[in-house]
Amino acid sequence: MSSIDGVMRRKKLKRFWNGFKNNRMATTGAVILVFFSVAAVIGPVLFPYNPMEFGTVETILQPPSTTYYLGTDNLGRDIFRNLLSGARISLMVGILATLISMFLGTSIGIMSGYFGKTIDSVLMRVTDFFLVIPWLPLVLVLVAILGSSVWIIILVIGLTSWAGTARVVRSQTLSVKERPFIERARAIGADHSTIMMHHILPNVFPLVFANTILVTAVAIISETTLSFLGLGDPTRPSWGMMLHYAFQSGAASSGAYWFFLPPGLCVVLVVLGFTFLGYAFDEILNPKLRRR
Amino acid sequence: MDNVVELKNLKVTFVAKQSFLKELLMKEQPLVRAVDGVNVTIKKGEILSLVGESGSGKTTLGKAILNLVDIADGEILFQNQVVNFHHKQEVRRFRQKAQVIFQDPYQSLNPKSLIIDIVAEPLEVNRLIKTEAERNERVMKALHDAGLDPPERYLYRYPYELSGGQRQRVAIASALILNPEFIVADEPVSMLDVSIRTGILKLLVELKESKGLTFLFITHDLSLAWLISDRIAIMYLGKIMEIGESDTVIKQAVHPYTQALLEVMPIPEVNRHRQRKVLSGETPNPTNIPAGCRFHPRCPHAFDRCREEEPVLQAARSNHLAACHLIEKETSQENSHD
């Protein structure tokens, strides 16, 4: 691709950036996510945290102070440091699980939409199966049986949350497949894989992109809920685990707000960041919703 | 004048959408006989128009020739031999010779590709180019042939940046780049404004004259067919009703269906007093085609023979055929008078 093409691509990106810039929701979402990703990367380096290193009797449930910026938990551990390393884990689990479910959802969606007939009905029955099964009980049972290492949690969330994406991608593929430029591609001799990769995927991708961001939000909530219900990986304390300990030790009723508020707020803020971003992209990319 | 395309008793059928339960019980499924036995030859360097209303099967016939739709029966000869579509090399050679232009300029180009990629795609898919320079050079030539000058201005733009007419020219350039010999143009201008439409029609005629290209021009507009084509074939419910030189078919139409089409064809003239003779009803559903001559239920001249026996294409005059019993009836009356 020569330089001219580079100019064209930059022009298109610039147009997209303008659309993005003055969309208040998108910018707030982006700011939140940048803040938390920086915190997740740098935080644990500056303020290392070892979950196994417990405090002494005096340091239990200390309110926020100069030494412990956000106070300590029921085992005397520094909440602020726990929060930073929790950010890394929650974001990691959320993003990795989403990648798995996006890859599965998109490929199954495109294949069943494009090939149709038997492949379509088989894949759709499997998709319906995962859509119909109540998600949290399934994950609870799986994690309970398979053990709750962080990698298993990522796999379980990823392998059980692709159905929604598959359904959305399939309906988009069906509408793209009907368009004449697909028939034109067949008329000039393009084979199935070229058509899927070169024609269908680029036209389905904007929707997939917006959907990915929304699924990340759901994945992070899922990890937090799992950990809260006690199925988190104790060696890797995510925000969910903090909330689990907070609830177990009755922080809410005893008024230890600094114990259960910060992790909860962090989860909501990060998820809100993804939801704002995802919804904004959906509005920018989806012609019907676009504000004229 | 060797033949480019020859169709022998071509039949294309679809399975009509049918309820799940019947499918389950394997009941005999109703067939849509979209193309129901067509014999036609397209000669080198001519534009043959295929005219018919929606549901006549004209688009399906065009797709069948390009193997975009499976054939139920009959044969398609391309340059006097049957193309074996399971043999990769043979298919590739056929694709390079036979190309297509679609109706909807807004939907027939991939909105996410640059114009240069769209036009060059046939080359890349059939692995015909080695260097990028050769690729750009051939794209520029194709754009020029399609009337998009200067070509550089269009290379690095996206379809949404062009008007309908320009997009259709890009589609034509993409069809021309392989230097094909035969093009199926399926309603190429019906979605364009009048002022742009004539430009595309002029281009098709020029391509026929300068490059000796052969066209199958599919349209529902009889006046357009008359304007640009050498021969016209009228299609109704999957069969050819009448075929001949464009002026003879328009001026001396024999088949009642063609006459009815001519009667209702809009003409840019003031004729306030004439209340048009219009056929009643609409084209019936191709799953239950009437017995005998398929047009007899709507035909003003239908007589008992039309209801029993399906007429065959027969000569009304030199190279002007029609599938109608009236021809025999008239010739037999003339013989009986003498």
Place this chain on the structure above:
Amino acid sequence: MKLLRVENLKTYFHISEGIVKAVDDVSFSLDDGQCLGLVGESGCGKTTTALSINRLLPPEGIIEGGEIYLESVKLTVLSDVEIRKHRWKDVSMVFQGAMNAMNPVMKIGEQIAEAVVWHQQVTHQQAWNRAKELFELVELEPGRIGGYPHEFSGGMKQRAMIAMALACDPKLVIGDEPTTALDVMVQAQILNLLDRLRKTLKMGLIIITHDLSILGETCDRIAVMYAGKIVEIGSTEDVYDRHMHPYTHRLLMGFPNIHRPKLMPEPIPGSPPDLIRPPSGCRFHPRCDYAQEICQEQEPGMTTAGNGHSYACHFGGAFNG
């Protein structure tokens, strides 16, 4: 008194890219029982003009100037609530793609009856009978009014739309490309039907189309629009046989006529103008073969070429020279 008078109508669309001057100073009128053809290519403002009458414009479309009179009523000053009373009772519409113009989950009879009940305060049963009458009027089988839009063919849906438009005995019916999506045979049936109804019911009719050739038998007068302005208006004979504007000439030549010798018409060079920054002076000058200095500077006013026949060009009839 004229049935409809449109004077210096200006309707602009305020969108992110700028202000689109879709209709820019358009004037025409219509007598009772008369049929006007509004013809022009896509983007010339013909649909916007029609939607401005009933004020059915999308939110970003605003009537900036000009007046619209329906008999003695000045529509442009009415509030949103007041203009609703005139919609369908006085002015009704037949839309193009009948496939989508009817509510897919509501019986067709109901979609007709609801307008009658709303405007004429009759019982539902009376409105239902009215719907049956209307079906007979448009040659549809009354028994089918209980059906749904997806059960009707293209032609039948368009007839149902016409029946719907006549539900409240309107003074004026506006057809926005009523036959474009139909086969030529069905199109002729619908045009015959519209012509017969107009004469028997003595109602005004406006047919909006890009296909100049279909107006031959149905219209009394034709207005040709280009880039938001009327470039020529006159009786059907004026426009077909005695047109003076180069654009009308080129448009007419674009439609092959089998009664005349076969000649491949010349395409109009260039593409329709950008209505956010329209060309100066006469908006057709960049694409006109006879354009001269003055055409670029000064916008031509309407010159009369006979009673009721006028055009907007400095060099009318130059193509005859």
Place this chain on the structure above:
Amino acid sequence: MKRQYLAKKIIQSLVTIFFVLVFNYILFRVMPGNPLAMIMRNPRASQEAIERTRELFGLNQSWVVQFWIYLKHLFTGDLGISFLYRQPVTEIIVARIIPTVLMVGLAQILAIIVGVFLGVISAWKRGSRVDVAALGFSLVTYSMPTFWLGIILIFVFSVSLRWFPTSGMLTPGQSFSSTFAMVRDAARHLVLPVLTLSLVLIGEYTLTMRNTLLDVLTEDYMTTAKAKGFDDNYLIKKHALPNAMLPMITLIAINLGLVIGGTIQVETIFSWPGLGRLMFDALKARDYPLLQGIFLLITLSVIVANLIADVTYGYFDPRVRE
């Protein structure tokens, strides 16, 4: 012709149910860390429960026979003995159904009414303050983990304001003069859980309703309806809503699967004696027969709900003929 659509949907549901049964069978037997072995070693499991489970699962026969035994037991409602409660699983579950159905039902109804109402307003007055507020509210509640929302509500309404009890269904140790008093007390306990569950749902229903309605409003038939001179309320009620409600029906059914997840969290925080809480306890105690029973019941009820949604969709949408 509608029968064909019905038959198709029923057959599809049966296929999915069969999938679930097979999946369930595998889940609790073949998965690594075979649960049966766990039962044998579990100290709290009484001898009688182990014996019952061994005979129930027919350990010695081939797995096909075991699968057949499993199915047979299922249909007779015999899901084995919960060794946490030493009672047949079926009995425990039946006792807990009512509280969950009550809570989920109320939350769903509240969420649907408020969600649809908010969705319609924000779609109709797009870009206005109402739209922005409704959108903001929906996105925030959509992004909030259910259990955390619960904790916040407890902290605000119970701990600080003392308006509502923090947990349980009835105030412990209180004798009630009349059933009405008992109902009133249960109602006070019900407010926070239902509020938590419905707040999470309202967000999603508002968003979906808004988007579907924005789609419908761009359709041609809305212009036709507007051209008929109807006022805004009539346009929404008679033309926009019937078309926009169709996708909502499917969403509400599919959403039920997620609602069950929410129920588990809410019942855990508010210690509400429903199926969710039961599942949480069974999970902690690794009580597999009970866990399997609840899992099956929830899954089958969601499938049935989806079937009902498909049928209602088919009933309301005339186009679903073929």
